[in-house]
Amino acid sequence: MTIMKSDVLSRLTEEKALPVTLADIEQAAARIVGRVARTPLIRSRTLCERTGQPVYLKLETHQPTGAFKLRGAMNAILLLDDAARKRGLVTASTGNHGRAVAYAARELGVRAIICMSSLVPANKVEAIRSLGAEIRIVGLSQDDAQEEVERLTESRGLTPIPPFDHADVVAGQGTIGLEIVENLPELAAVLVPLSGGGLAGGIAVAVKALKPQIRVIGISMERGAAMHAAIAAGKPVAIREEETLADSLGGGIGLQNHVTFTLCRDLLDDVILLSEDEIAEGIRHAARNESVTVEGAGAVGIAAILADKVGLSGPTAIIISGGNIAPKMHQKIVAGTTQ
Numbered sequence: 001m002t003i004m005k006s007d008v009l010s011r012l013t014e015e016k017a018l019p020v021t022l023a024d025i026e027q028a029a030a031r032i033v034g035r036v037a038r039t040p041l042i043r044s045r046t047l048c049e050r051t052g053q054p055v056y057l058k059l060e061t062h063q064p065t066g067a068f069k070l071r072g073a074m075n076a077i078l079l080l081d082d083a084a085r086k087r088g089l090v091t092a093s094t095g096n097h098g099r100a101v102a103y104a105a106r107e108l109g110v111r112a113i114i115c116m117s118s119l120v121p122a123n124k125v126e127a128i129r130s131l132g133a134e135i136r137i138v139g140l141s142q143d144d145a146q147e148e149v150e151r152l153t154e155s156r157g158l159t160p161i162p163p164f165d166h167a168d169v170v171a172g173q174g175t176i177g178l179e180i181v182e183n184l185p186e187l188a189a190v191l192v193p194l195s196g197g198g199l200a201g202g203i204a205v206a207v208k209a210l211k212p213q214i215r216v217i218g219i220s221m222e223r224g225a226a227m228h229a230a231i232a233a234g235k236p237v238a239i240r241e242e243e244t245l246a247d248s249l250g251g252g253i254g255l256q257n258h259v260t261f262t263l264c265r266d267l268l269d270d271v272i273l274l275s276e277d278e279i280a281e282g283i284r285h286a287a288r289n290e291s292v293t294v295e296g297a298g299a300v301g302i303a304a305i306l307a308d309k310v311g312l313s314g315p316t317a318i319i320i321s322g323g324n325i326a327p328k329m330h331q332k333i334v335a336g337t338t339q
C-alpha cells in the first residue's frame, strides 16, 4: 500500500520531525525498565517450517497485565510531575489499557479513576477494581464514559491517559521495537496488530530509525479496521464498530487524531485485513502449537501467516500483543466449535 519515500526515512533521524523519535523511545526504555517486563522473543518451530524463514514470537502476554499496553501507560504516568500525580489519573478504557493504567497507578502510588458505562460486564469491572482502581459507572455507552473523563479532567484537574493517541504512550509501546532489534539484529520484518496505531507507530519509529529496510506490517480485522480506512481516505474517518474476535482492535482512531495517524500513514509498509475465521485459526494455532493463550487481537500476526496473506523474506518477528480472552471462549475456539 504505502511505498516508503526517502523523505519520510530522512525525517526519522531529524529531531522532532515526527511526533515521536527514536530518542523518545530510548528514554522511555530507560524510564520503564524494571517496572514492565522485558518480554521473551521465542523462535516458532512450526511457523519456521511453514514459511521457510526464521519466525519469532514477541510474547507481550508475559506482561503482568497480560498485554503490552502497560509500557505506554507506565511511561506516560512516570513523565507526569508531582502535582499531576497528586491530583490523579482518569481513563475510560475497560480493556487492556484500563488494566494497564490501574496497574501502573497502583505501582506508582497514584490514584486512578476508570470511567465505564453500566453496560460493561461485571467480570471486566471486577478485573479493573481488583487492580486497585476506582470505578465510576456512568451512562449507557463508551461515549458517555468518555464524557465523564473530560468532565473530571476539567473539574478536578485529573490527567487523562489516552490509549494510543499520545506521544508518551506511543514512545512506551515503541520500546518493543528496541528489544526485538537488540535480540535479533538481522530482523527483516515485524507483523504488528493494528487498531489506534500506538503499537505499530511506536515500533515502526524504533525499528526504522535503527534500520530503515525493516518492513513493518499492520494487521487488523475486516470488521471495523479504523486505521486502514483512514489511510485509504487520507484522513481519519468514522467507522461502524462491529463485533469481532479481535475485540481489542475495535474502535475508531479519533477524528481529531494528533499522533498515530501520521505515523502509521508514513511508516507502515502495508496493512492486511483478516476474516473472523482466519483470526480463530491464529488463536487455535497459538494454543495447539506454541502453547500460548492469545486473545484475538494478539493472534492476528500468526493468522496472517497461516492465511498466506503476508510474504516473508528474512527473519520476522510477530507481536503477540495480549492474552486476555475469556477462558470459555478460548476453549471453544481451540476445540474448533466456534469461530
Ligand SMILES: *Cc1c(COP(=O)(O)O)cnc(C)c1O
Binding pocket: 067, 068, 069, 096, 097, 163, 164, 193, 194, 195, 196, 197, 198, 199, 200, 248, 249, 295, 297, 298, 321, 322, 323
Ligand atoms: C490495544 C491493543 C492492540 C492495538 O494497539 P493500538 O496501539 O491501539 O494499535 C493490539 N493488541 C492488543 C492485545 C491490545 O490490547
